[in-house]
Amino acid sequence: MKQFFSVRDIDSISAIVKEALELKANPFAHEDLGRRKTLGLVFLNPSLRTRMSTQKAALQLGMQVMMMNLNQDGWALETQDGVVMNGSSVEHIREAAAVMGTYCDVLGLRSFPGLQDREQDYSEWLFKKFRDYSRKPLVSLESATLHPLQSLADVITILEHQKPGVKPKVVLSWAPHVKPLPQAVANSFSEWMCQAKKEGLVDFVIAHPEGYRLAESFTTGAKQTTDQREALEGADFVYVKNWSSYDDYGGILPVKEAWMLDQQQLKITNQAKVMHCLPVRRDLELASDILDSSDSLVIAQAANRVWSAQVVLKRLLTDLKTDL
Numbered sequence: 584m585k586q587f588f589s590v591r592d593i594d595s596i597s598a599i600v601k602e603a604l605e606l607k608a609n610p611f612a613h614e615d616l617g618r619r620k621t622l623g624l625v626f627l628n629p630s631l632r633t634r635m636s637t638q639k640a641a642l643q644l645g646m647q648v649m650m651m652n653l654n655q656d657g658w659a660l661e662t663q664d665g666v667v668m669n670g671s672s673v674e675h676i677r678e679a680a681a682v683m684g685t686y687c688d689v690l691g692l693r694s695f696p697g698l699q700d701r702e703q704d705y706s707e708w709l710f711k712k713f714r715d716y717s718r719k720p721l722v723s724l725e726s727a728t729l730h731p732l733q734s735l736a737d738v739i740t741i742l743e744h745q746k747p748g749v750k751p752k753v754v755l756s757w758a759p760h761v762k763p764l765p766q767a768v769a770n771s772f773s774e775w776m777c778q779a780k781k782e783g784l785v786d787f788v789i790a791h792p793e794g795y796r797l798a799e800s801f802t803t804g805a806k807q808t809t810d811q812r813e814a815l816e817g818a819d820f821v822y823v824k825n826w827s828s829y830d831d832y833g834g835i836l837p838v839k840e841a842w843m844l845d846q847q848q849l850k851i852t853n854q855a856k857v858m859h860c861l862p863v864r865r866d867l868e869l870a871s872d873i874l875d876s877s878d879s880l881v882i883a884q885a886a887n888r889v890w891s892a893q894v895v896l897k898r899l900l901t902d903l904k905t906d907l
């Protein structure tokens with residue numbers, strides 16, 4: 584593996600989940616693989632789970648880890664070419680990424696979308712520039728359009744908690760929010776679920792209000808509906824997540840129906856387990872009585888972030904070794 588940006592960077596979901604569960608059973612089995620290798624985690628936006636789980640995963644592989652909150656601690660970054668830097672930006676991404684590439688063997692980058700210009704965000708220009716200028720294998724710690732480490736942890740959690748012998752019905756259900764959030768978590772979950780469906784592992788439905796459809800490139804193969812009730816019927820897993828509009832890009836549109844999942848709606852499901860990537864706003868996105876019940880998998884999901892990061896780092900490190 585040379586980068587981890589999307590589901591397209593892996594061959595088989597069942598194979599990578601199996602490998603992740605082997606690491607979960609035996610976290611220190613490869614503690615020498617990352618010896619004398621350095622991981623640099625670069626953040627342009629806040630993070631709790633990604634930061635801590637990826638660091639823990641790297642340490643368990645014997646790596647050294649450096650963190651950089653580039654927006655807070657670094658020089659003001661210029662990301663555009665052809666700019667005379669006589670304003671507030673101090674350092675160009677060309678030099679900043681290249682320098683960090685000389686210090687690190689593997690890099691990770693978190694960068695949210697601006698949510699102003701859809702084409703620009705969906706071109707993933709920042710991730711690509713950082714990858715190209717750093718000249719090192721790059722892991723997405725959530726980019727403008729995708730969050731693959733989260734989705735891998737989500738698939739691990741679903742396959743661990745599924746009822747034996749039945750193909751689970753998984754529903755991605757839009758939730759209300761007060762702020763325009765990226766589509767990244769939803770796009771990414773959908774992309775991974777569509778691939779899991781192809782591998783015969785799950786059935787997958789997306790439920791969202793009018794105006795909230797996701798980009799087609801990430802939803803091919805998914806059933807989509809604006810009827811939340813219909814989607815929830817017989818569901819085994821409900822993944823709750825807000826995203827802003829893709830069509831009315833970055834917008835928050837008026838929604839008449841009550842989309843926040845609560846115990847009442849859960850009754851239509853097949854005793855579904857409820858998922859959310861966190862952070863979650865209680866009683867806005869998801870009812871606190873669900874979060875506080877045994878129906879919630881949110882902590883198990885967050886715990887599995889370690890194994891999703893560790894399997895990805897393990898594969899990147901293995902390829903570094905074979906390059907030598």
Ligand code: SN0
Nearest residue numbers: 762764765767768860861862864
């Ligand atoms: C991010 C998102 O992409 O939805 C990160 C999720 C892992 N979530 C937020 O920015 C939440 C912000 C808020 O104010 O609730």
